[in-house]
Amino acid sequence: MSEIKLAVSGMTCSSCVKHVTSALKQLDGVEDVSVDLATGKVMVTRATDKADDLIAALIEDGYPAQLDAGGATQANQGGSCGGGCSCS
Numbered sequence: 001m002s003e004i005k006l007a008v009s010g011m012t013c014s015s016c017v018k019h020v021t022s023a024l025k026q027l028d029g030v031e032d033v034s035v036d037l038a039t040g041k042v043m044v045t046r047a048t049d050k051a052d053d054l055i056a057a058l059i060e061d062g063y064p065a066q067l068d069a070g071g072a073t074q075a076n077q078g079g080s081c082g083g084g085c086s087c088s
Helices: 014-025 052-060
Strands: 002-008 030-036 041-046 065-067
Touching: 002 052, 014 030, 014 041, 014 052, 052 065
Parallel strands: none
Antiparallel strands: 002 041, 002 065, 030 041
């Protein structure tokens, strides 16, 4: 199993976490998804180390994502949720 760390922006609430988790768990080989809303970090455990489909799925859902290079990211960039969220 590979652990893939992503930096995801646009998440502001628990609904965003659910959307991100759901989008990633639908992809082949994904075993587990752990989202840290406060830091905007997402850890994905999957059978391969392929990440481009993870990033594409999140971007499609309105959550800009990239591989986490280990630097600090800001969870709420832009002030509004990514996509599909019902917060105000």
